[in-house]
Amino acid sequence: MRNSLMVAACTAALVLSGCSKIVEGEDGNAEVMNTEYPEQVFWGDTHLHTDNSIDAFGFGNRLDAENALRFARGEEVTATKGSKAKLSRPLDFLVIADHSDAMGATKAIMEAPRIALLTDEFLLRWHDMMNESDEGSLRVTGELIDGAAKGTLPTSLTDPEETKERTANLWTKHGKTVDQYNEPGKFTAFMGFEYTPMPDGDNLHRVVMFRDGPKKMGDTIPYGALGSQDPEKLWGYMEAYEKKTGGKVLAIPHNSNVSNGRMFAMSKFDGSPIDAAYVKTRALREPIVEVTQIKGDSEAHPFLSPNDEFADFGVAGWDKCNLSCTKDMPPESYGGSYAREALKRGLELTLAIGANPFKFGMIGSTDSHTSLATADENNFFGKHSGNEANNKTRALDPQNLGTREGRFGWHYLASGYAAVWATSNTREAIFDAMMRREVYATTGPRMQVRFFGGFDFTADDIADLVKTGYAKGVPMGGDLSGGDGEAPKFLISALMDPESASLDRIQVIKGWVDATGKSQEKIYNVSWSDADARKLGANGKLSPVPNTVDLAKGTWDNATGAPELVTFWQDPDFDSDQNAFYYVRVLEIPTPTWPVYDALKFSLTLPDSVIKIQQERAYSSPIWYTPTA
Amino acid sequence: MLRKFIREPLVHFLGGALLIFAFFWATGSNRDPAEYAISIDETDIERLKTGWVQNFRRAPTQAELDALIDQEIAEEIYYREALRLGLDKNDPVIRRRLFTKMRFVDGEESAIAEPTDALLQQWMDENPGKYALPSLYDFEQIYLGQISAADARDRINQLNGGALPSAFAQPLSRPSALARASSAEIGRQFGDRFAEQLEKLEPGTWSGPVISGYGAHAVKISAKVPGQKAALEDVRQRVVNDWRAARQAEQEEETLSRYRAQYEIKVAGRP
Numbered sequence: 001m002r003n004s005l006m007v008a009a010c011t012a013a014l015v016l017s018g019c020s021k022i023v024e025g026e027d028g029n030a031e032v033m034n035t036e037y038p039e040q041v042f043w044g045d046t047h048l049h050t051d052n053s054i055d056a057f058g059f060g061n062r063l064d065a066e067n068a069l070r071f072a073r074g075e076e077v078t079a080t081k082g083s084k085a086k087l088s089r090p091l092d093f094l095v096i097a098d099h100s101d102a103m104g105a106t107k108a109i110m111e112a113p114r115i116a117l118l119t120d121e122f123l124l125r126w127h128d129m130m131n132e133s134d135e136g137s138l139r140v141t142g143e144l145i146d147g148a149a150k151g152t153l154p155t156s157l158t159d160p161e162e163t164k165e166r167t168a169n170l171w172t173k174h175g176k177t178v179d180q181y182n183e184p185g186k187f188t189a190f191m192g193f194e195y196t197p198m199p200d201g202d203n204l205h206r207v208v209m210f211r212d213g214p215k216k217m218g219d220t221i222p223y224g225a226l227g228s229q230d231p232e233k234l235w236g237y238m239e240a241y242e243k244k245t246g247g248k249v250l251a252i253p254h255n256s257n258v259s260n261g262r263m264f265a266m267s268k269f270d271g272s273p274i275d276a277a278y279v280k281t282r283a284l285r286e287p288i289v290e291v292t293q294i295k296g297d298s299e300a301h302p303f304l305s306p307n308d309e310f311a312d313f314g315v316a317g318w319d320k321c322n323l324s325c326t327k328d329m330p331p332e333s334y335g336g337s338y339a340r341e342a343l344k345r346g347l348e349l350t351l352a353i354g355a356n357p358f359k360f361g362m363i364g365s366t367d368s369h370t371s372l373a374t375a376d377e378n379n380f381f382g383k384h385s386g387n388e389a390n391n392k393t394r395a396l397d398p399q400n401l402g403t404r405e406g407r408f409g410w411h412y413l414a415s416g417y418a419a420v421w422a423t424s425n426t427r428e429a430i431f432d433a434m435m436r437r438e439v440y441a442t443t444g445p446r447m448q449v450r451f452f453g454g455f456d457f458t459a460d461d462i463a464d465l466v467k468t469g470y471a472k473g474v475p476m477g478g479d480l481s482g483g484d485g486e487a488p489k490f491l492i493s494a495l496m497d498p499e500s501a502s503l504d505r506i507q508v509i510k511g512w513v514d515a516t517g518k519s520q521e522k523i524y525n526v527s528w529s530d531a532d533a534r535k536l537g538a539n540g541k542l543s544p545v546p547n548t549v550d551l552a553k554g555t556w557d558n559a560t561g562a563p564e565l566v567t568f569w570q571d572p573d574f575d576s577d578q579n580a581f582y583y584v585r586v587l588e589i590p591t592p593t594w595p596v597y598d599a600l601k602f603s604l605t606l607p608d609s610v611i612k613i614q615q616e617r618a619y620s621s622p623i624w625y626t627p628t629a
Numbered sequence: 630m631l632r633k634f635i636r637e638p639l640v641h642f643l644g645g646a647l648l649i650f651a652f653f654w655a656t657g658s659n660r661d662p663a664e665y666a667i668s669i670d671e672t673d674i675e676r677l678k679t680g681w682v683q684n685f686r687r688a689p690t691q692a693e694l695d696a697l698i699d700q701e702i703a704e705e706i707y708y709r710e711a712l713r714l715g716l717d718k719n720d721p722v723i724r725r726r727l728f729t730k731m732r733f734v735d736g737e738e739s740a741i742a743e744p745t746d747a748l749l750q751q752w753m754d755e756n757p758g759k760y761a762l763p764s765l766y767d768f769e770q771i772y773l774g775q776i777s778a779a780d781a782r783d784r785i786n787q788l789n790g791g792a793l794p795s796a797f798a799q800p801l802s803r804p805s806a807l808a809r810a811s812s813a814e815i816g817r818q819f820g821d822r823f824a825e826q827l828e829k830l831e832p833g834t835w836s837g838p839v840i841s842g843y844g845a846h847a848v849k850i851s852a853k854v855p856g857q858k859a860a861l862e863d864v865r866q867r868v869v870n871d872w873r874a875a876r877q878a879e880q881e882e883e884t885l886s887r888y889r890a891q892y893e894i895k896v897a898g899r900p
Contacts, residue, residue, distance in 0.1 A: 040817070066870075066874065070870075070874065088821070089816070089821065111729075131722050131725070131726065132722055180866060180869070180870055181870065183866060183867065448802075465802070493802055495801075495802055495803075495843075496842065496843065497842065498819060498820030498822070498823070498841050498842030498843055499820050499821070499822070499842055500842070558775070558842070559775050563775065563801060563842075563843040563844060564800070564801055564802060564843070566800070566802065
């Protein structure tokens with residue numbers, strides 16, 4: 001009964017809101033030339049929420065997909081709380097990834113005529129709370145997240161059959177908007193959604209993105225976690241989509257940091273052991289992982305990597321409890337929560353099963369719920385509309401997504417973006433680059449990172465690194481095998497973001513499986529600024545780059561770092577019988593965090609506990625070495 | 630105490646209301662019968678039935694329908710009495726709700742028509758900067774490193790005196806020359822700050838320093854193709870998007886001004 005009422009209410013609300021007539025979008029048939037090899041890096045956000053996400057709307061977001069797209073393209077828009085918002089530089093692509101579960105529902109509940117909800121106490125209460133005040137709306141959203149974590153949401157929000165019609169209507173309208181803003185060669189707008197399983201509050205979320213436009217997608221609608229929380233079911237949906245339409249789709253796991261060890265677990269969702277079929281499907285469906293975003297950074301953790309002095313980035317506030325903070329996360333669970341450890345597990349599973357389920361590239365994205373894809377410290381619009389740039393106390397306010405204490409505003413990062421080396425700025429080229437993992441993550445700055453591996457490089461090849469890289473080796477995301485026992489060689493370059501900070505260093509992070517079958521890791525400093533003065537210690541560690549941050553002004557001195565670092569590197573500890581991966585981490589010199597800019601703007605005094613200085617960074621996708629059998 | 634009580638505005642208000650009420654009660658006149666007429670017609674009954682069917686998946690019984698109608702009447706009576714008592718005043722929730730509804734109703738009336746080519750062309754002409762094809766540059770650049778402006782100027786003078794670029798060029802994996810590059814492309818390679826400075830440079834000679842995030846550059850522009858107007862066909866979708874977004878904002882503003890014209894608005898501190 002409640003179900004059908006919900007549909008009625010939502011249909012009414014949709015009729016009310018979906019009134020403007022929309023021109024049929026053009027099919028992206030403009031002639032776009034693909035370059036011979038990926039010459040350009042394209043910048044984007046694969047994880048943005050608009051007012052169609054139940055929590056984003058509940059948090060107060062009133063900007064729709066069109067506003068999100070205009071903003072990403074570089075237009076100025078007015079943020080929900082009234083301030084003008086504009087990116088210093090436009091993005092090249094955007095995936096709007098609204099939650100598939102109960103898509104558009106909060107908007108519908110709030111906008112529904114009250115009389116339509118009178119017989120449903122539950123929804124009526126939410127309707128009234130949302131209409132009453134912003135605080136009421138936030139309370140509803142808290143209850144929603146909590147309810148989703150505990151599985152106590154009313155069936156009117158959770159029954160996929162009941163919500164199908166509403167979702168289909170909304171999805172069609174959304175597809176038209178996305179197509180209208182997709183301009184092949186200039187700006188790419190992708191169709192996508194977020195699959196949001198949260199068993200007991202453990203984060204198993206995936207962003208799902210399509211290579212295709214709404215025409216090919218036909219009547220395909222987003223798959224909800226209310227259908228099933230088991231990612232294998234999502235992969236089944238993806239396979240069915242590809243079979244039916246001839247299209248292509250991929251999934252991007254994210255926020256493994258709050259998955260309580262479950263994102264990269266050594267078992268299937270139901271606890272049974274991983275088998276060959278699971279490995280194959282996972283590797284096919286999930287070629288990339290989002291390792292850095294507003295809700296923390298999932299690359300590494302000091303508990304897992306005690307010898308890595310940079311492993312603590314974006315960890316504070318996020319390693320104590322799971323997404324909804326309904327469960328504490330013991331350090332023993334971290335292995336399944338952090339990407340570097342997952343890459344190592346992948347090697348171990350390769351030996352055990354013969355294939356690697358965790359063979360993924362790495363990207364960043366925002367997961368912003370404001371419709372504004374901002375990842376710059378000095379232009380950060382926050383996680384949700386309650387914390388946009390106008391909110392004076394957002395850096396210090398408690399910010400619990402669930403019901404318990406634990407997190408404060410400053411724990412949230414102004415992070416990150418996805419960098420994609422592609423042959424053109426089109427759906428096809430960017431998607432295909434993601435499939436071959438020729439992508440990298442940054443915490444916001446747009447540094448350009450190149451990483452090639454091969455057996456035939458020489459030190460002289462850095463002179464024409466890109467051409468030689470493609471001619472004689474493989475780019476990031478690729479595979480190496482053979483080499484006749486010789487250690488692989490790498491060509492690496494990092495160019496600073498000309499609008500951000502100069503570079504401290506390039507590191508190569510190697511993971512391998514030793515003779516006992518146990519995975520290991522090691523970090524090599526391979527290139528750094530001021531190389532005349534800064535030397536490697538006996539332990540391989542490098543003296544830190546000077547900190548030039550002036551907290552009173554929010555400035556730093558780029559002369560301390562290098563504009564560009566380029567190097568040739570060969571693995572000095574190579575054993576040709578051992579499976580291994582290599583990825584690159586590029587560190588900027590120290591810069592202020594976003595709370596520092598807030599403090600300057602609003603004359604706040606930040607307590608000592610607040611992290612004020614950080615080294616922003618990029619993570620390349622790995623190159624894997626597999627011994628020839 | 631009593632004097633203070635008498636000065637309370639609320640007391641005046643209630644007192645006034647009582648007087649008016651007493652007048653109508655006493656005279657039995659001056660009461661608009663239409664304000665007290667309630668009629669539930671066939672359309673209303675259909676609406677109630679449909680609502681019931683949606684909720685319960687079956688038609689209401691006669692008793693249920695009667696109850697629905699009685700409920701409707703009760704609501705209408707309380708609604709009108711509440712309005713008469715002014716309970717809708719100063720209630721932010723009701724105010725915002727009505728604001729939203731009104732916006733919607735107005736938006737509904739003024740649905741945006743399909744733009745004709747003439748309209749789009751007019752819009753483009755009114756916003757020339759937005760759709761102009763950008764200026765294109767052919768230029769060479771030499772990266773001089775993170776050096777002072779004075780040192781950079783000195784090196785640029787030497788370049789113009791015939792010194793070879795290799796004498797000063799620092800390595801940087803950016804192109805040493807670009808052809809037919811728009812400022813957006815230049816911005817991608819060197820940052821927007823660099824791109825903005827090209828406009829002012831004199832062609833044909835090494836000039837600068839042009840400062841980018843990387844440091845100082847010497848730049849020699851060999852050709853500049855000035856920006857031109859774009860043809861509608863080249864940018865149609867973007868023009869339609871922008872026109873539509875602007876039209877919508879405009880319509881909201883127009884409607885509001887139409888209403889606003891009828892009000893005398895005073896804001897403290899505003900002229």
